[in-house]
Amino acid sequence: MNGPSRPWDGLTGMAYSEAIDRAAVCGQITEQQWQQEVWSLLERSYLAAPSVYGGSGSGGDGQAWERKRRAIADAVHRDGDFLDVGCANGLLMESIVPWAAARGYTVAPYGLDVSAALIQHAAERLPAWADRLFVGDAAVWHPPRRFDFVRTEAVYAPPGRRRALVLRLLHEVVAPGGRLIVCAYGGGDITRELSGWDIPYAGCATTYRDDGRIWNSIAWIEAP
């Protein structure tokens, strides 16, 4: 699809996501085209980002990063491994260690990303954790082991495959008794989405912009 029939061209953030999702839902692009478009855009923009925060898809500075993402640590209620699905440059892997420690817990971070170039970049930034980084599509990746805490976003799969992604990670990647932490960044409410998919969640946390709009929505699901 080229030219004016690509309504997502030039859009950013939620507007981009909504436009490209609509194109997939309406059959204007295939699921493979959706993946190519979304994954290559994320890879290009994160690798070109001028700050470490931008390299994980967050605008603003360290204060904004913490304000948006720190609530993910609310899902950590004991020591364990923490797999960041869609780890980009590895910044959340780094951040979750002190955030969990402030709650009294020790986590060992791991990362998975569909972009080999971003995993390479993460390994260069975090050489001590290079052997904890994996390349793969979360929807089909076979983990070498299970993890106590697994963080993801549902939007890592094309529309129509998001419930399946959440359930697959819950049943095939999270260790028994562990937690799948599902995030929606940029305005969505993940608790509504999970409820609509008939997936019960055990807890949730929300971060807000100054004007009261949702910034990040986070919910966690207990693995059987």
Ligand SMILES: C[S@@+](CC[C@H](N)C(=O)[O-])C[C@H]1O[C@@H](n2cnc3c(N)ncnc32)[C@H](O)[C@@H]1O
């Ligand atoms: C917004 S960043 C998340 C960065 C960081 N984990 C955080 O929470 O701030 C999204 C990352 O997910 C990766 N990603 C998207 N779809 C994926 C998939 N199906 N499997 C694995 N990684 C995926 C992208 O390449 C991108 O690096």
